[in-house]
Amino acid sequence: MNRRAQILKVLTAGAILLAAALVPQAAGAAGSSGAAGSSGSAGATATARARVAADVLMGSYEPNKAWFPSSWWNSAVALQTIGDYMQRTGDRRYLGQLDNTFEKDKGKFPAGYLSGDELLGNFTSRAIDDSEWWGLTWIQAYDLTRNRKYLDMAVTIAEYVEGYWDPSSCGGGVWWDGERTYKNAVTNGLWIRLTAELHNRLPGDKRWLGRAQEGWNWFTGSGMINSAGLVNDGLKSNCESNGDTVWSYNQGLAIGAGLELWRATRNPQLLTTVRRLADAAIAPGGLVTDGVLTEACDAPGRTCDDNGKQFKGIFMRYWMDLADTTHERRYTDFVAQQAATIWDNNHDAADRLGVRWSGATPNVFDWRTQASALSALIAAVPQTPPVRSLSATTDPALPVVMPATGSTTHVKVNVGVQATAPVGDVIQAVVKATAPSGWTVTPSRTTVTLRTRGNAVPVEKTVQLDVTIPAGTPDGLHSVTASVTSGSQLSFTTRSDILVAHTADFDTGTAAETPWLWDADGSQSNGVQNRFADGHSYFVYRFPFPSDTTSASVSLTIDNQFVVQVSGDGQNWTTVATETTPYHDGENKAVRTFDLTPYLGTAKAGYVRISDSFPDDGWGGRVYHVTATYN
Structure with missing residues (x-):
């Protein structure tokens, strides 16, 4: 799920x-x-x-x-x-x-x-x-x-x-x-x-x-x-x-x-x-x-x-x-x-x-x-809401792919189809997927059946797409689109914007940060170069390094009362830095680099989590810029 x-x-x-x-x-x-x-x-x-x-x-x-x-x-x-x-x-x-x-x-x-x-x-x-x-x-x-x-x-x-x-x-x-x-x-x-x-x-x-x-x-x-x-x-x-x-x-x-x-x-x-x-x-x-x-x-x-x-x-x-x-x-x-x-x-x-x-x-x-x-x-919803409706979403909606040289890459994208209709009705929804030229999506067309329960509780079914990204795909955003239709009245379109990237280098609080932000939790951003986690909140970046990666590191421009943890699976964490002085005004702002190599594991993914070393104080770790490198 x-x-x-x-x-x-x-x-x-x-x-x-x-x-x-x-x-x-x-x-x-x-x-x-x-x-x-x-x-x-x-x-x-x-x-x-x-x-x-x-x-x-x-x-x-x-x-x-x-x-x-x-x-x-x-x-x-x-x-x-x-x-x-x-x-x-x-x-x-x-x-x-x-x-x-x-x-x-x-x-x-x-x-x-x-x-x-x-x-x-x-x-x-x-x-x-x-x-x-x-x-x-x-x-x-x-x-x-x-x-x-x-x-x-x-x-x-x-x-x-x-x-x-x-x-x-x-x-x-x-x-x-x-x-x-x-x-x-x-x-x-x-x-x-x-x-x-x-x-x-x-x-x-x-x-x-x-x-x-x-x-x-x-x-x-x-x-x-x-x-x-x-x-x-x-x-x-x-x-x-x-x-x-x-x-x-x-x-x-x-x-x-x-x-x-x-x-x-x-x-x-x-x-x-x-x-x-x-x-x-x-x-x-x-x-x-x-x-x-x-x-x-x-x-x-x-x-x-x-x-x-x-x-x-x-x-x-x-x-x-x-x-x-x-x-x-x-x-x-x-x-x-x-x-x-x-x-x-x-x-x-x-x-x-x-x-x-x-x-x-x-x-x-x-x-x-x-x-x-x-x-x-x-x-914009009508006075009397329509009895029937159909929507769709993708997950992940903003995945990142860092491909190995000369290799194709596979990404799983789930299309969630939701519908409302009178209790006991059956909606047959056709899901069609399209991708950039040279890419393959399987299945490209399928049908889901939803037995509805009225407006109060929409029902949902999920279709998993296997997206194949060919070797040599240029860096940038590439959209995989899913259109969902049922009859002549119900249709909805959703997409997954897949970022193909060979580098990770972004300011926080910008659109460039979003694909790398794996879990925002309760963190906040008040604008460009600003993401912070106060109290018991945190935020996590994920770097899906290429399968042939041998070493990797991440550099954070960071200040205030931070805890930095790293992981290879997003579940088991190792603390690599803790600020022990209760800074409030960014006096300790600096670029700090952390070696991710020991934590990559077989999946070659690196996760970095930032939280608050003084959770009762309200001045948790704040990050301005992130750069990840690998060999």
Whole structure:
């Protein structure tokens, strides 16, 4: 079973039982109707793409701490996005992970365990906006399951946030932090959406409706919405708009807040304001470049930090709501355009989605960028998801081959075929494989039979391809493509990009690193020449040296609190270097070379693992550049 399949098989019995007990979503909840696509092949393809991307995202979920390492509010948004995916498509495989997070992380935790801040219990902290993100996540879980504990938690969070509404400063508004230093758009957009969602789910409520209306009136009168209809970041100490960057998530939250309050009141003026906000976002000078949603930090020469990586996805969550609510062509067309752009230009063979949706380089891929772009793919799924869908993935998607001189090389590529259809249906899927001229793929055509179980749990079968690479193949990426079809409505294409290389020499945090990164675990990259592993995380590079290799070594430009281990099989490790001084600022940065020869074994593969020598400190091994040589 391949690694992706293993992730999909880790499903709790509780998740499947919950799926059987689901009831339709409450009126007015986000994702209740479709933005783009149709019930035919376009809708099936949109569903399949969202499923593939969601599975990649959940591959980064860490079940022990029950989050996505190592960001607290980002984890809330990623889980909410998975909730949106399940709600939109009917796929219920990840209910168990939502509940795992709820049960494991609802307590109190010291600073640094799950967040930079101390967690006060019930998903609250001094970061008021972080608390609100979790409130929205648990409302989403309630919409999926009708389990009242999730809604009750959202109420508890809202009651905590309510204590930071302060009319003595700027006439109102929720403070951004426990120290009461800043009033901004994100905290108050979240507040309005959270309280309006609570009202729309609590029969007879007046309290939260009053809070939502009060929040909206204050926010729209605060000056943060500028004359162009764009939302600036916050207020200065004199209560005037600071004119700071128009981030897409602030714009999206303002749209989402107005929509949810409109559902509560049916006040037409709210929709007028929402349309003004939306039209400003897509107008010249707004948030779109050449038709693609673009963050300020996506501009050439700039880099989005871990927060900014998720902003566009939040915008698309509430744009989906806008398209669902109004059904206006300019809004639904925008959804379709973002989804198509992401899949065509910002999607690699491993089904990862990057931060720059246009595909511009340099691009960054991690679970935050995956969650963000996934929201656009979810928005493209039709109002009523198609009963039948078909998708495919490859594993390995980015293999490396370092061929021996004058020899052919063989690579095994698994094609995983997934399908949904009414319970008991049989789908016959034809798998056709193609490869570069002179290469051989066996089998080049085969048929798999899948007996389906409805939308809640897609079924999967795997086809193994034997790829023969001829001697003398030039270095570079070479694609093996698999197309999967069933009838005239269902089709999907996947590929494996095989890197043929005689040298390994790359910067971390770049596309050139990816084929060599055998196991990223919980490591992170904040840009070019930057990969690090804090706490109990690690990352592993694999070098499949030629079969005639007699000696090999690896050189790492590395610093901070590192442990370096080497292996010949990726399972049994030998420690070859440990930093015993708790460096924090890269003072020990140097090129260090390690002999891999004693560890190669018969397979001639070398594995190098980097981890943290002070796991409680948060400054684990950081690698900038990697070079592997052999004879």
